[in-house]
Amino acid sequence: MAKINGLKRSQIARSYRSLVTELYLDIQVADPAECRARVASRARVDPRVEADALEILSKAAKAGITAGLCPTGLAASALYLASLLDGHWLTQSGAAEAAGVREATVVRQSKRLRKIVEVQRGRTPRKKRLSWSELEASRSSRAEVPVRSLA
Numbered sequence: 001m002a003k004i005n006g007l008k009r010s011q012i013a014r015s016y017r018s019l020v021t022e023l024y025l026d027i028q029v030a031d032p033a034e035c036r037a038r039v040a041s042r043a044r045v046d047p048r049v050e051a052d053a054l055e056i057l058s059k060a061a062k063a064g065i066t067a068g069l070c071p072t073g074l075a076a077s078a079l080y081l082a083s084l085l086d087g088h089w090l091t092q093s094g095a096a097e098a099a100g101v102r103e104a105t106v107v108r109q110s111k112r113l114r115k116i117v118e119v120q121r122g123r124t125p126r127k128k129r130l131s132w133s134e135l136e137a138s139r140s141s142r143a144e145v146p147v148r149s150l151a
Helices: 009-022 032-043 047-063 071-086 092-099 103-114 132-142
Strands: none
Touching: 032 047, 032 071, 032 092, 047 071, 047 103, 071 092, 071 103, 092 103
8 A cells, every 4th residue: 555655655654643532433453363363273183172272262262362463473473382281283384374474473472372271392293103113013014024133
């Protein structure tokens, strides 16, 4: 809009604020819970993770820490924390990409939301690695190949 009118963004923002105050308009702030569904569908997360993210966002709203924050970044952070709680695979970079925000935004908002939600610090849950005995057992059950011992 600024390019079309040949004005600076700050001038348009100042005019917008003055119109809102002079006309006593009540402008609704974007709700992160509304952004959650869009980010969840882009990230292809489980519906349980999406439900847990909604619960996290409602706790954050009750605590009053959502004011003035990027709603899509907050929704992505809630989805990331909910995936940690449920043991699903969603990284901070994956959540950020699905929301269209920077990874630093998800990191910062996750730290803020961790104060409300009990999430263990650490990495994203990894897939279970098989022990050597389990690996050898799975190989022998698939094909009848003798296993050599290292003696």
